[in-house]
Amino acid sequence: MSYISLSAADKSEMLARIGVAAVDELFGCVPEELRLGRDLDLPPAMSEPELLAHFDKIAGRTTYPRYLSFLGGGAYHHFIPAAVDALSGRGEFLSPYTPYQPEVSQGTLQVIFEYQTLICQLTGMDIANASLYDGASAAAEAVLMAQRLNGRSRVLAARSLHPQYRRTIETYTRNLGLTIEDIGFGPDGRLDGADLAAKLKNDVCGIIIQSPNFFGVIEDLPRAAEEVHGRQAVFIVAVAEALSLGILEAPGKLGADIVCGEGQSYGLAPAFGGPFLGFMACGKASLRQLPGRIAGQTKDVDGRRGFVLTLSTREQHIRREKATSNICTNQAWCALRATIFLETLGQAGLRETALQNMHKARAALGRLTRITGVQARFTGPVFNEFVLELPRDAAAAAEGLRAKGILAGIPLGPDYPELQNGLLVCVTEVQSRESIERLALGLEEILR
Amino acid sequence: MIRESLIFEISDPGKPAFALPALDVPEAEGLLDGLAVRSDIPGFPQVSEVEVVRHFTRLSQQNYCVDLGLYPLGSCTMKHNPKVNEKVAGLAGFAQAHPCAPPETVQGCLEVIKSLEDALCEITGLQAFTVQPSAGAQGELVGMMLIHAFLKSRGNPRKIVLIPDSAHGTNPSSAHLCGYKVQEVKSDPTGRIDPDELEKAVTEDVAALMVTNPNTLGVFESDIADIARIVHAKGGLLYMDGANMNALTGIVRPGDMGVDVLHINLHKTFSTPHGGGGPGSGPVGIVKALEPFLPTPVVVRRGEALDLDFERPRSIGRVRAFFGNFLVAVKALAYIRTLGPWGVREIAEISVLNANYIRKSLEGIYDLKYDAPSMHECVFSDKLQKEATGVTNLDIAKRLIDHGYHPPTMSFPLIVQGALMIEPTETESKRDLDGFIEAMKAIDREARESPEILKAAPHHSYVRRLDETAAARNPVVRWEKPKNP
Incomplete structure (x- = not known):
């Protein structure tokens, strides 16, 4: 199948106007000796029915949807209202480019403006950008932004930050003279206050904490904020499960200077990890250090309200190597889905969904810790994930449950050697009382 | 014409909310005790579904898009976005797969990544690919980091990256983010790189030349083989910005021109929708010598099955969570499979x-x-x-x-x-x-x-x-x- 729209007659007419006999002549500038000179070794073309059958078969090799899954850890199963797919699937949203010509892009631009407003409201910050790639790269950008704000180079990162976010920060900062140090966690799963106090000196650029953290535990942000601000360091709060912002107080109201995170929970499928939605918000004073695109409000020549991309002197196409970030294409369509999702749920629906997540996680934690030998690894309050301490190796237990059609959670041993028996279990609103019971019975059986 | 309001301006807390099934577990007591919770999100909207649907439908009608007509945005490659690719990306085995699932349960997803990497190797003439970078600019950053890591392993990462004055702004910005000093190379009167001028600029401090080919004038750098020789002679590497790869597919391959590292934009050459500014995808291809440094994890074949290899001690690490903008990769692979070898050449x-x-x-x-x-x-x-x-x-x-x-x-x-x-x-x-x-x-x-x-x-x-x-x-x-x- 081909998507070319030229007939043979069209081609001849066009070649005649150009004044060449064949298309090949147009490639005269490509030296003969460099040319491939053979057909590409790719499978033959397919018709649409063949293509669908081909990919149905490949997709069928992913057996994951047949399992009962309690996986979270930065990617979440939430219900997505039909309006999100229907509206975001419109060609007018899917097939434009970046809104460089605002007069024919008001749809995209107003959506970005609404998205920025929603992110500000949810995070409690003054301003937000139009999106970044994902939560991990947003965390890395936040650290680089902190360095621009105070010029210091020692960064503290909670060990309870998503391990992949942590590695992304390391990669981004490696060649830029920044050092990253760990802050441990206590028996409650929260940031170890004593460790923080010991490492927090006047040369610290900033600290990045995730809440709810990788273990699902909700951090005591005001306490950390006070200490961090005492040293004039930048307090970065990462949010990997953005649904939590529907019920938990906004980090911006609890002392955060930069809030960054992952918006996948706002209407994006788990999609084997992407495309997701990085978000970032900060205080007004830091506006010119914020990376990424920003939409702003203005007026047209008739005085009507309209929206444009603005403050582009921060960006790479103007500032080149002096830009605040190298990002160009972002995740605009994912931000659109988040906007539709949030506006469909509304204030009441978002709160109800967040609360159901908390209730179901609490119910699951209660049920699972009634199993002999199983306990909560941490005592701190959780949102929709928690770490179970099993009486045996968590990876082996998870493997045992898989044979029963259950993916019970993420074994923590590979990332946290001291949590070899720790299993990170996620329970969202899509789980039912029955599915929680099935998990409990399965776990009981394999531990017996 | 109706002037569409902001959703916040038509919001009313009395509107019916989205509904979930009633909670089927007992309400936990003291659930919020001791926590900083919010009773209200000031200004957050509350509207009906009808209002949401009309709001976004009206907004959509204010956009120009490639589904409506010709979109000749140079360098951005606004081609038709085939509808079937959206359907393929929506298959449950792709869209519902969890990135932390055991590899045995996500074989279809790993197969897509591997097949796309293989196809891109064939199309570009390079030896290995990673699909982790989220967009072209992140691909550039990964490419620069690979070059840095490779040169460092040889004893000296070097200090300078040369970039023609016609380059995309992301090039200097990405090189800078990798710790390199950027030095501009002036175009000659034909708009191309002048090999004689380049020869003077390339020293043993130069880590790489970042070249876009065809360049941003749409002109093929005919001296590319000489350019590669000049850079290689001083131990530097040739990076190619593949934003314009759509001019070359099936005709000439960057790997055969002497390119060592390349990023391509799946949302350009391979038709995936731009979505009003993303998601994109910026896979990076490399020559064999740079393979140990690829971002983790790497999809590998073990017997009949595919697996994820995290044990790569010389890797640059990762630049985002999970495996890239996976569904974009699905759509690009669907496009390549639809077109076949001649269709790809026809691009x-x-x-x-x-x-x-x-x-x-x-x-x-x-x-x-x-x-x-x-x-x-x-x-x-x-x-x-x-x-x-x-x-x-x-x-x-x-x-x-x-x-x-x-x-x-x-x-x-x-x-x-x-x-x-x-x-x-x-x-x-x-x-x-x-x-x-x-x-x-x-x-x-x-x-x-x-x-x-x-x-x-x-x-x-x-x-x-x-x-x-x-x-x-x-x-x-x-x-x-x-x-x-």
């Missing part, structure tokens, strides 16, 4: 044919600063119109909107004053190309007869010319509840 053939047809049809009417042969795009300027009438490329672009077309890329590359960079892509029909050409000719006539029409354009859009200066001077970047309603 280059017809995009170059279409661009040359436009060039030939508008030559003489619009100024062409560089007359080297065009590949997939051509860069005109406003010189003739500006000198005769005072009309600028901005006026021409805005007037095109009234004629029913999206404007070309403007004021880029920076080496062409008043640039109008036109890229039709291979999927346009002759009828649409002719329509665009006629519109450009009509605009030239209008410029000469009544330039005031252009200066006030657009006249028929949802909003007219917007004050971008005011937007930047007094930034209003979010809605706020009016103080005195």
Whole structure:
């Protein structure tokens, strides 16, 4: 199948106007000796029915949807209202480019403006950008932004930050003279206050904490904020499960200077990890250090309200190597889905969904810790994930449950050697009382 | 026409909310005790589903898009986005797969990644690919990091990256983010890199040259083999920005030109929708020597099954969570499978044919600063119109909107004053190309007869010319509840 729209007659007419006999002549500038000179070794073309059958078969090799899954850890199963797919699937949203010509892009631009407003409201910050790639790269950008704000180079990162976010920060900062140090966690799963106090000196650029953290535990942000601000360091709060912002107080109201995170929970499928939605918000004073695109409000020549991309002197196409970030294409369509999702749920629906997540996680934690030998690894309050301490190796237990059609959670041993028996279990609103019971019975059986 | 409000302006807390099933577990007591919780999100909307649907449907109608017509945004490659690819990406085995699932349960996803990497190796002539980078700019960053890690392993990561003055702004920015000092290479009078000038600039401090080929003028760097030799002779590496790979597919391969590292944009060459500014995907291809440094994890074959290899001690690490913009990779692979080997070659053939047809049809009417042969795009300027009438490329672009077309890329590359960079892509029909050409000719006539029409354009859009200066001077970047309603 081909998507070319030229007939043979069209081609001849066009070649005649150009004044060449064949298309090949147009490639005269490509030296003969460099040319491939053979057909590409790719499978033959397919018709649409063949293509669908081909990919149905490949997709069928992913057996994951047949399992009962309690996986979270930065990617979440939430219900997505039909309006999100229907509206975001419109060609007018899917097939434009970046809104460089605002007069024919008001749809995209107003959506970005609404998205920025929603992110500000949810995070409690003054301003937000139009999106970044994902939560991990947003965390890395936040650290680089902190360095621009105070010029210091020692960064503290909670060990309870998503391990992949942590590695992304390391990669981004490696060649830029920044050092990253760990802050441990206590028996409650929260940031170890004593460790923080010991490492927090006047040369610290900033600290990045995730809440709810990788273990699902909700951090005591005001306490950390006070200490961090005492040293004039930048307090970065990462949010990997953005649904939590529907019920938990906004980090911006609890002392955060930069809030960054992952918006996948706002209407994006788990999609084997992407495309997701990085978000970032900060205080007004830091506006010119914020990376990424920003939409702003203005007026047209008739005085009507309209929206444009603005403050582009921060960006790479103007500032080149002096830009605040190298990002160009972002995740605009994912931000659109988040906007539709949030506006469909509304204030009441978002709160109800967040609360159901908390209730179901609490119910699951209660049920699972009634199993002999199983306990909560941490005592701190959780949102929709928690770490179970099993009486045996968590990876082996998870493997045992898989044979029963259950993916019970993420074994923590590979990332946290001291949590070899720790299993990170996620329970969202899509789980039912029955599915929680099935998990409990399965776990009981394999531990017996 | 209805002027669409912001959702916040039509919100009312009394509206019915989205509903979930009733909670089927006992309510936990003291659930929120001791926690900082919010009772209200000030200003957060509450509207009905009907209102949401109409709001976004109306907003969508304010957008121009490639589903509506020709979108000749040079360098951005706005080609048709096949509908079937959306359907393929929506299959549960892809869209519902969890990235932390055991590899045994996500074999279909790993197969997509592996198959796409293999296809990209064949198309580009490189030996290995990673699909982790989220977009072109992140691909550049990964490419630079791979070069840094490789050179460091040889004893010295070096200090300088050379970049032509015609390059995309992301190139210098990405090199800088990798800790390199950027040094500009001036284009020669034909708009290309001059090998003699390059020879002088390449020292043993130079880590790499970042070259875009065809470059941003749409001109093929015919001396690319010499360029590669010059850089390699001093121990440097050749990085290619593959944003314009659509001009080369099936004709010539970067790996055969001497390129060591390359990123390509799946949302350009391989038709995945731009979505109003992303998600993109910027896979990076490399020669064998750089393979140990690839981001983790790498998809590997173990017997019959595919697996994820995390044990790569020399890896640069990762630049995002999980495995990249996976669904974008699915759509790109579907496109490659649909086209097959000849279809992939046709991407280059017809995009170059279409661009040359436009060039030939508008030559003489619009100024062409560089007359080297065009590949997939051509860069005109406003010189003739500006000198005769005072009309600028901005006026021409805005007037095109009234004629029913999206404007070309403007004021880029920076080496062409008043640039109008036109890229039709291979999927346009002759009828649409002719329509665009006629519109450009009509605009030239209008410029000469009544330039005031252009200066006030657009006249028929949802909003007219917007004050971008005011937007930047007094930034209003979010809605706020009016103080005195």
